[in-house]
Amino acid sequence: MAEPARRRRAERPAPAAPPLRGVKGEPAADVARELDALLHHRMRLGMVSALAAADALGFNDLKTLLQTSDGNLSVHARRLEDAGYVTCTKTFENRRPRTDYRLTARGRQALGRYLGHMEAIIRAAKDTLGR
Amino acid sequence: MASTPSAPPHRTPPALHERALADLRFIRRTMEGAAAFTTFSGAGLVAIGLSALVAGIVAGPTPGAAWLGIWIAEAWLALTLGVLSTLWKARAARLPVLAGPLRKFALALAAPLLVGVVLTTTLVRSGAYAVLPGTWLMLYGTGLLAGGASSIRLVPIIGACFLGLGVAAALAPPGLGFAALLLGFGGLHVAFGALVARGHGG
Numbered sequence: 001m002a003e004p005a006r007r008r009r010a011e012r013p014a015p016a017a018p019p020l021r022g023v024k025g026e027p028a029a030d031v032a033r034e035l036d037a038l039l040h041h042r043m044r045l046g047m048v049s050a051l052a053a054a055d056a057l058g059f060n061d062l063k064t065l066l067q068t069s070d071g072n073l074s075v076h077a078r079r080l081e082d083a084g085y086v087t088c089t090k091t092f093e094n095r096r097p098r099t100d101y102r103l104t105a106r107g108r109q110a111l112g113r114y115l116g117h118m119e120a121i122i123r124a125a126k127d128t129l130g131r
Numbered sequence: 132m133a134s135t136p137s138a139p140p141h142r143t144p145p146a147l148h149e150r151a152l153a154d155l156r157f158i159r160r161t162m163e164g165a166a167a168f169t170t171f172s173g174a175g176l177v178a179i180g181l182s183a184l185v186a187g188i189v190a191g192p193t194p195g196a197a198w199l200g201i202w203i204a205e206a207w208l209a210l211t212l213g214v215l216s217t218l219w220k221a222r223a224a225r226l227p228v229l230a231g232p233l234r235k236f237a238l239a240l241a242a243p244l245l246v247g248v249v250l251t252t253t254l255v256r257s258g259a260y261a262v263l264p265g266t267w268l269m270l271y272g273t274g275l276l277a278g279g280a281s282s283i284r285l286v287p288i289i290g291a292c293f294l295g296l297g298v299a300a301a302l303a304p305p306g307l308g309f310a311a312l313l314l315g316f317g318g319l320h321v322a323f324g325a326l327v328a329r330g331h332g333g
């Protein structure tokens with residue numbers, strides 16, 4: 001009885017990131033619109049970052065690394081898979097199922113773009129504050 | 132006096148550049164964490180295990196000065212193999228070697244190893260060679276357990292196996308210490324090293 005409720009809770013979409021304001025309160029709508037909405041979520045950003053540093057990571061390794069639940073990780077992994085950012089391989093190890101994730105070239109490019117945006121935002125903030 | 136109900140706290144959204152900085156820090160931390168999962172070299176563990184098997188066979192079952200010399204040489208060789216294999220794997224993956232979790236792992240392992248050096252000196256002075264195998268295995272296991280908290284799940288499991296074997300060696304008749312050293316530093320390293328290499332890219 002409690003199990004489906006817990007699963008529903010775990011699979012509930014995570015709250016959206018709070019709206020952002022620009023440097024010194026200027027509207028940031030234009031910059032924010034350019035950001036990859038998929039990667040703007042912490043869990044998905046964490047998954048893609050971790051997979052960028054490792055060749056492949058198992059479901060349990062990712063869960064430990066990101067300190068999250070099975071349900072939460074599954075939901076976000078599926079979204080990244082649907083977007084073609086990660087691939088998922090399911091195998092059996094000693095008769096136990098094992099799920100491994102790998103970052104695709106598309107996912108790596110998306111992370112590179114996202115990092116570029118972040119750096120540009122910080123540069124712009126420095127310029128504005130330096131004026 | 133009735134208190135005035137306070138207004139709900141207004142949450143100011145983070146500035147874009149603050150969020151960007153936080154994101155970059157988060158990405159760096161996560162990548163370092165993932166690096167710790169992958170730079171632990173399974174091939175290095177296998178090499179350490181094989182060298183320990185050779186050292187154990189050469190040293191033989193009878194503890195003494197020569198026996199101790201061989202095991203000390205083996206400890207240095209194992210340390211060198213461990214460092215080199217980690218460097219090699221980190222370089223191949225283009226990852227920083229001194230990333231946070233790896234540094235934590237090294238520090239956690241260093242403390243029991245230092246205690247091991249001090250205890251070995253003390254025990255050898257009093258001629259208690261028979262206690263050395265259990266002591267070494269327990270201290271090494273403790274280090275892996277402590278340092279493994281920030282690594283792949285297998286590392287603390289390896290630590291627990293070493294600790295258990297060390298306890299068994301400490302409680303068993305003195306003659307079995309030799310077998311425990313071979314089984315631990317040789318067998319466990321080879322077996323778990325093969326598992327790490329297969330599951331974590333080398």
